[in-house]
Amino acid sequence: MNQVVWTIAGSDSGGGAGIQADIKAMQSFGVHGCTAITALTAQNSLGVESLNPISTEVIESQLLALASDMKASVIKIGMLANVQQIQLISEHIKHYQATWPTPPLVVYDPVAIASSGDLLTEEDTVSAIKECLLPLVDVITPNTHETQLLTGVYLIGPSAVIEAAEKLQSWGAKAVVIKGGHWDYPSGYCIDYCTDGDNEYWLGNEKIATPHSHGTGCSMASVIAACLAKQYPLKDAFILAKAYINQGLKAAVRYGEGIGPVAQTCFPEKIDDYPQVIEAGSWLGDELDFDAPNEFTMAANFAACESKQLGLYAVVDTIDWLEKCLAQGIKTVQLRIKQGSEAELDTAVAAAVTLGQKYEGNVYINDHWQLAIKHGAYGVHLGQEDLLEANLVAIKEAGLHLGLSTHGFYEMLRAHNYRPSYMAFGAIYPTTTKDMTGQIQGLEKLKHFVPLMKDYPTVAIGGIDLTRASEVAATGVGSVAVVRAITEADDYQQAIADLQSAIGQ
8 A cells, every 4th residue: 555644844945854855764764755745944054044935825826736636644743834724734744634534643843943943833833733733633743842842841851751742632633752952861872762642662872963853853753654644553653753853963064164965765674773762770761760669670682592593483372282393303392281270380481391302303482481490491482561570680680591572673672682592573464363453563563573683683573374484484584483374274284284394494
């Protein structure tokens, strides 16, 4: 499906920000950008010389033309030059949300102050933004200056950032991304914050030393819009936009005598460009005074696997199937039993460990890490929700290997904090074994995950059968995990042989 994203914003004659930056950033993420221009600025690398608002009639004609033929899945709004423009845009957005078959998401980057410090909107617009526009906005992306201007909250620490975001949400914005490029806390670091009302996400990286940062805000909001158009979850859009900006800052150069624009590059493929997911218990978490979790959670650098190519990986729910797979030469098997009494689980884990030793296979125990430690299992496999529950220190000290499930870019970078033994990506396809609503990754994302996490053994899981195994393996992933493709086959021995052949093992 070809995604269309609109940008309703001002034109930057210097080419570094505004609609010029928006279109380039959207192009980098493979969506088609359309424009409705709200102002013609006369500016260069030294600053804004004049701001020329477009009449509401001309803006409306642009919107009518686009709406009749090229409806957007996401609308990104940038600079609105006066109250009349805010009211006009709000009326149109309200109409689209009420009448379009698929209502568009709205990303609003409130361009009150450019990165260079120039004031770009009239002062009486703030109340109109709160009353007319914010109730229609899905994601608002202010920088620290704009956040303070809109909310009156001075951002002196993490609690103030959360307070400001709550204020923006109380006025109607469903989600908030506060960009921390101007917020030097802790010193030398750039910290960004996102909340969707239910979850909070903090990202951090060392500040990138360059004066050439014109257009970062426009570009970051445009990448978020592009990713949302591709149906990425907000937390993934947030981390990809941040990585894109980091990459662009490193490549930025001067074109005039003043501040150069952030470079518009490509989908971020280098792990060094990605920010750190900040969690309680991490160094940056401590710097930001996050509430410390229980004493057991934070551990990293788990035992390394013998090979980065784990091959065919069978996930089974009985000891009988575990032995069948090991006997057929599958070297990596996971025992995933979701129900059973303590005694039954204890017996099953003990038997699984014995079978792994008998067949010289590597058996991972799903979830039941205490029993895995008790019986000396090769490894344990955990989901993201288990990371704050399990005693990771005990798992590491027992010498167990750790596999972590991830669903998307944010969870992948969170898992990277722990330096697990391997990383699993899923669900690649829809699966009948559990509800994966909103978590289907597909081959396109898998092709990005694998090179980003090339230092780990990587595993693809979810809905993979014989017809799909070879295309999954073609992404370069080191292991293909199957749940039903063996246990529901007419001839499981033939199914194992065919799967191993399909993935080139």
